[in-house]
Amino acid sequence: MQKRIHSQNLQQALQDRGWSQKDLAAEMGLSAQAVTNWIKGADFPRPDKLLKLATTLRLSFTDLVITPSKDQPVIAFRKKGGAKTTDAHALKAMAMGTLLKPLVQFLPEPRSLRAQIPSPSLQYDALQVVVAEVRTRIGLGVQAVLSYEHLIGEFGCNGAVIVPVLWGEKKNHKNALHILLPQDQVTFIFLNLDTRLEDFKFWMAHELAHVYTPDLAGQNEGEDFADAFAGALLFPKALAKAAYHQAAGQRDAMGEIRELQREASAHSISLYSVFCEINNYAKAEGLALLRCKDSEIHAIRNNQRGKLVSEILFDPTPPEPAAYMAAAQNVFRSAFFPSLRRMVKSKGTGPGYIQQIMDIPMQDAAALHGDLSR
Known part of the structure; x- marks a missing residue:
């Protein structure tokens, strides 16, 4: 079974708008025969036409197209x-x-x-x-x-x-x-x-x-x-564990962030990834989370x-x-x-x-x- 247009849904969408197949063809810049072929299953629209058809009639892919699920x-x-x-x-x-x-x-x-x-x-x-x-x-x-x-x-x-x-x-x-x-x-x-x-x-x-x-x-x-x-x-557990203890030994949240920045730079990954993985380690081990907050990490990372x-x-x-x-x-x-x-x-x-x-x-x-x- 090949993909084909769900003709019933298409015709219902036309009826809801008070359109004929000719009206749709005019809106799409196509011949009425092209629309007829889609509805009959004799032809299937190219991707650009399929996208325009879906947006014109406000139908999702699953509403507009019948396709074998395995395919x-x-x-x-x-x-x-x-x-x-x-x-x-x-x-x-x-x-x-x-x-x-x-x-x-x-x-x-x-x-x-x-x-x-x-x-x-x-x-x-x-x-x-x-x-x-x-x-x-x-x-x-x-x-x-x-x-x-x-x-x-x-x-x-x-x-x-x-x-x-x-x-x-x-x-x-x-x-x-x-x-x-x-x-x-x-x-x-x-x-x-x-x-x-x-x-x-x-x-x-x-x-x-x-x-x-x-x-x-x-x-x-x-x-x-x-x-x-x-x-x-x-940033697996071995790295997160070492980074956690380094960060936890700092005086304040900004000291923690500096440690996180060092790790992020060394591994060429985002500051937020380091922050998340360290806190994930802390949660798993029942330890206190870092003092620095998501909002602080995002502000620094974006700059x-x-x-x-x-x-x-x-x-x-x-x-x-x-x-x-x-x-x-x-x-x-x-x-x-x-x-x-x-x-x-x-x-x-x-x-x-x-x-x-x-x-x-x-x-x-x-x-x-x-x-x-x-």
Whole structure:
């Protein structure tokens, strides 16, 4: 069974507005026959038309589209602070997932053995056992500084394709997007390089947790576990214990904060992550929490931000298409662009496809397409 428009819901939405199919076609800038074909199931709208159809009729993806549940993409956003995921955002991500399916055949053969966390738990000691196992698997001690490069190999080993994107620091409501194609057992992880290094590492660890727990993808429980996993992986118990006793020995809250800043700088992670993990350790051990408050940590953190990952990787920015795609392949070991190149040359895929699967401006998609076509 292929995806098709939920004709009953569409016609009900038209009736509620007092519209005919011709009225909808005029609103969409299409022929009446195109709308008729959607309703009859003879055709399915392209992602941009699907998004416009949903927003015009104010229908969600699930209300508008009938799709086999086993074939429906599973999406999860790593949103910017205060950002809200709307139906339009979800619909666009679903459309991206649908369009990514033809690319799967051009990806390298996935490995059959994959690491999973069978019983993900937020309980402190259980979580520490899990992150210790992950650190051991990537060859890192419990007190060593974890870089995002350490995490990259784990994605490829577990059927996840990293897609580094340049979405702008403030232009996009999301900083990471997780799209799981259940039937294909492939996950695409879109990571915005226009983000601060300390945040980028957290988001990568967060997304890795999703890869380890595919059954929780797209659920609130999965988001909660991924956040807890990321913090614990970046600053595990051994580090939190030592930092707690150093901070607790200070005279006041500002002395504590200075100790936390030192740890955050040493590990290139956010001050807030250090603060949370130390307090998590204190709670688990029945110790007094730090005297400094969330509000103080956020105020200081917001005034002391590091470089964007894109600034670290590229000089100048934005990079040329060839340099950008080379970084995706060599730094992030991503098969995305080599696979896309094979698809472009094999199928004659145009820049519009690239624009839609990457959610980037057409001008940027055209530049990438020109390089991929050579």
